[in-house]
Amino acid sequence: MIEHLPDRLDLYAMAEAGRELRGRIDLASMERLLPLLSSPEGTLQVTLELGKSHDGTRYISGTIKGALRLHCQRCLESMEYPLDVDFQLGLVRSEEEMGKLPDRFEPLLVSQEPTCIADLVSDEVLLTLPIVALHTDMKQCQELAADYHTPDAGQRENPFAVLAQLKQKH
Ligand SMILES: [Zn+2]
Incomplete structure (x- = not known):
């Protein structure tokens, strides 16, 4: 286990080598997420396990934990939104490879290496956010x-x- 998350990572090479990484990402560095947040303060705890499955798929198995602050769409004030996300991504380089990916993986199209980790994590978080955030x-x-x-x-x-x-x- 590597106790540090670099800004960028060569995903295919790390999957080939079989690496586990763990670290924190500042919300302030997650550009794709920032426009939705009511506060940029805080960090998310991220683990990434990269490897190669028995059928040859290079994958990332990851978790994201922490909390965001969003705008409640009813009162427009800030609200805490807890995150506990698991994801299984299969690395692909083309749409053709995407079609062959086993069902248990979501495709991650790797167009440019090294990949920005803040963008990767932001995209996974965005997929889990509610369309309309409201205080419960x-x-x-x-x-x-x-x-x-x-x-x-x-x-x-x-x-x-x-x-x-x-x-x-x-
Ligand atoms: Zn509210």
Whole structure:
């Protein structure tokens, strides 16, 4: 086990050699993920096991653990989104190879080596994110809305107050 993740990795060579790597990646370095985050602070714990299966497939078996901060689409405040991702990628160099890949692997088209590890991990995280992120309990949204918006809410009607009135009528 190598206790360090380099920025870039020659995936085919590492799979050929059979290597395991483990380390942390700063969220701030994950350019493809950053636009979705409400905060760039924090790191993800990543393990990558690279090897060659009995049928000759070069693969990456990996895990990503940690948490992100996303914007709740109901109240627009920040929310924690825990991550616990497992993935099995089969390395391919062409669409033809992709067609021959055993079903248990998702294809990873390796067009340029060495491969950027932050991009690889970002893509796996993006696949697991919800289309619409929401606080699990609407009460959290109400509390956050009350904390942040009460002083300058002015005369505008609080949408949650309207909801409460509707509920009382029925
Ligand atoms: Zn919310």
